Amino acid sequence: MGQTITEKILARAADRETVTPGQIINARIDMIMCHDVTTPPAISMLQEHGVDAVFDPEKIAVTPDHFQPAKDIASAELHKRLDTWARAKGIRHYYPVGRAGVCHALLPEQGHIRPGEVIVGGDSHTCTYGAFAAFSTGIGSTDLAAAIATGQLWFKVPASMKFILQGRLPRGVYSKDVILEVIRRIGTDGALYRAMEFVGPALREMSMEARMTITNMAIEAGGKSGIIGFDDTTRAYLDEHLKDRTEYTVFESDPDATYHSTLEIDCGALEPMVAFPHLPSHGRPIGDCAGLAMDQAYIGSCTNGRIEDLRIAAAVLKGRRVKIRTIIVPATPTIWRQCVDEGLAGIFDDAGCVVSAPTCGACLGGFMGILAAGERCISTTNRNFVGRMGHPKSEVYLASPATAAASAVEGKLADPRNYLGKSKIKNQNAK
Amino acid sequence: MAKAHVYPRDHVNTDEIIPARYLNTDDRAVLAAHCMEDLDPEFVGKCRPGDVIVAGEDFGCGSSREHAVWAMQGAKVAAVIAPSFARIFYRNSINGGFPLVELPDAPGHINDGDEIEIDFEAGRIHNRTQGTELTFEPLPDFAMAILRDGGLLEHIKKQQEKR
Numbered sequence: 001m002g003q004t005i006t007e008k009i010l011a012r013a014a015d016r017e018t019v020t021p022g023q024i025i026n027a028r029i030d031m032i033m034c035h036d037v038t039t040p041p042a043i044s045m046l047q048e049h050g051v052d053a054v055f056d057p058e059k060i061a062v063t064p065d066h067f068q069p070a071k072d073i074a075s076a077e078l079h080k081r082l083d084t085w086a087r088a089k090g091i092r093h094y095y096p097v098g099r100a101g102v103c104h105a106l107l108p109e110q111g112h113i114r115p116g117e118v119i120v121g122g123d124s125h126t127c128t129y130g131a132f133a134a135f136s137t138g139i140g141s142t143d144l145a146a147a148i149a150t151g152q153l154w155f156k157v158p159a160s161m162k163f164i165l166q167g168r169l170p171r172g173v174y175s176k177d178v179i180l181e182v183i184r185r186i187g188t189d190g191a192l193y194r195a196m197e198f199v200g201p202a203l204r205e206m207s208m209e210a211r212m213t214i215t216n217m218a219i220e221a222g223g224k225s226g227i228i229g230f231d232d233t234t235r236a237y238l239d240e241h242l243k244d245r246t247e248y249t250v251f252e253s254d255p256d257a258t259y260h261s262t263l264e265i266d267c268g269a270l271e272p273m274v275a276f277p278h279l280p281s282h283g284r285p286i287g288d289c290a291g292l293a294m295d296q297a298y299i300g301s302c303t304n305g306r307i308e309d310l311r312i313a314a315a316v317l318k319g320r321r322v323k324i325r326t327i328i329v330p331a332t333p334t335i336w337r338q339c340v341d342e343g344l345a346g347i348f349d350d351a352g353c354v355v356s357a358p359t360c361g362a363c364l365g366g367f368m369g370i371l372a373a374g375e376r377c378i379s380t381t382n383r384n385f386v387g388r389m390g391h392p393k394s395e396v397y398l399a400s401p402a403t404a405a406a407s408a409v410e411g412k413l414a415d416p417r418n419y420l421g422k423s424k425i426k427n428q429n430a431k
Numbered sequence: 432m433a434k435a436h437v438y439p440r441d442h443v444n445t446d447e448i449i450p451a452r453y454l455n456t457d458d459r460a461v462l463a464a465h466c467m468e469d470l471d472p473e474f475v476g477k478c479r480p481g482d483v484i485v486a487g488e489d490f491g492c493g494s495s496r497e498h499a500v501w502a503m504q505g506a507k508v509a510a511v512i513a514p515s516f517a518r519i520f521y522r523n524s525i526n527g528g529f530p531l532v533e534l535p536d537a538p539g540h541i542n543d544g545d546e547i548e549i550d551f552e553a554g555r556i557h558n559r560t561q562g563t564e565l566t567f568e569p570l571p572d573f574a575m576a577i578l579r580d581g582g583l584l585e586h587i588k589k590q591q592e593k594r
């Protein structure tokens with residue numbers, strides 16, 4: 001019987017010929033992502049249990065990002081614990097403040113993600129890395145401690161759901177709109193415990209950046225992981241970004257693999273989407289909701305803070321002024337530098353936006369853009385739960401960078417297609 | 432004897448269980464003081480040691496923050512009863528030695544303020560207030576083994592000692 005890509009990767013990591021959904025396995029971990037919120041407690045647990053060694057200092061990547069640079073004394077203490085440990089253990093891929101960036105944008109960019117590997121991270125959006133044909137999932141601090149010490153973790157093999165992205169994306173519609181539509185269709189627990197495998201012609205035309213936006217939000221449908229098969233686009237990205245360990249294993253799903261279910265999305269029929277409070281599944285086409293007044297726009301995060309996202313936002317904002325507070329956060333130092341070198345920072349400044357250092361910051365209601373009671377924010381992030389970006393009575397609306405930028409210009413939910421002239425746009429989904 | 436605090440809504444998420452504004456610390460006493468704050472600001476005041484939380488589907492969705500489990504443990508919550516749990520929250524609970532009960536239509540069987548007793552191994556809940564017996568599928572064996580040892584790290588340690 002055929003196997004899915006996810007089953008093949010897990011079988012290899014567990015030294016088995018095959019695995020079946022539901023089976024509990026012990027898998028070898030190839031890479032661990034550590035950040036400033038979930039890792040310091042894991043370090044303390046290890047110390048309390050008298051476990052000093054890390055299984056492999058080459059296979060752990062560490063960056064503070066949620067509250068970096070430290071926003072207050074308490075977060076400074078977290079950073080100090082992380083820093084002391086990373087240096088003492090000789091963690092090779094440590095990105096301290098100055099090199100630090102939003103974890104899920106930083107790791108692929110710095111060449112730490114490889115196809116066929118099993119990757120875990122102390123963050124729910126670790127599923128992002130599945131865009132590289134890897135099995136990747138988020139874990140909590142105890143799992144993190146166990147993984148750091150032993151290089152292994154137990155997993156229940158997930159059943160796979162197949163999502164076929166048909167057609168071509170129309171102008172002004174992006175991978176963010178596709179994933180918001182998927183979550184609208186299946187709900188925030190529609191993929192609970194399962195692997196979400198994305199295939200189809202619309203996907204094949206997307207850049208790696210656009211694909212990461214899709215796998216990033218697998219967790220918002222309850223998924224254990226999101227995964228996309230390997231192709232020339234994956235290879236080209238890896239050729240550019242992998243610095244060491246340049247060999248990797250490519251797995252693909254067998255034609256007769258078993259799926260829990262299959263869903264087709266006609267991408268050609270999609271409109272720009274906005275997910276209303278307080279669930280990512282509350283998506284509506286922009287045509288049904290344009291005009292709702294906003295107080296803030298936020299463009300950044302592990303979902304949409306990469307250079308292509310900033311280019312799209314700049315195409316909308318160029319030569320215009322924003323009507324509401326607009327905060328733009330390049331996700332890594334490399335992206336920040338590109339943003340300056342390409343003149344995007346100047347466009348944002350001219351438009352009246354504030355451009356910050358790479359950080360998670362306001363995405364999780366940490367700092368650098370917190371909402372007051374009753375305020376509404378159009379945001380390119382991935383989660384719009386109660387209180388996510390500030391006061392429990394504030395509201396978050398999720399959308400693409402183009403929709404967020406257009407809404408910033410009008411001060412209300414706005415259709416980005418009115419701002420993207422045919423010749424001017426650089427569509428992130430077109431090669 | 433545990434008192435049930437019932438939140439019948441589906442998708443009670445980790446931002447409600449422990450808001451991100453408190454994640455700059457992992458001090459359990461601090462986290463406990465803000466447990467469930469964005470869902471029910473009264474919760475900490477009314478929860479007695481050993482009480483349980485009852486909720487709808489997909490409890491604990493959202494972040495991987497184990498702080499959600501620590502906040503409840505710190506507030507001396509004994510268990511959560513819900514029809515289903517989000518995956519990372521489920522793992523974190525087992526790994527932290529915090530028991531969960533998967534009970535279909537949990538809020539339909541238990542009212543806010545009901546006094547209940549739970550037998551985790553047998554998979555039985557006695558609802559003293561309503562005089563009913565409810566049965567549930569106990570957690571799988573490997574999860575019970577981790578819970579009995581008091582969490583994943585203790586469990587791994589014991590396994591290693593056995594070898």
Ligand code: SF4
Pocket residue numbers: 065066102103104123125301302303359360361363364381382
């Ligand atoms: S940008 Fe937001 S969603 Fe992404 S890792 Fe940071 S806090 Fe989490």
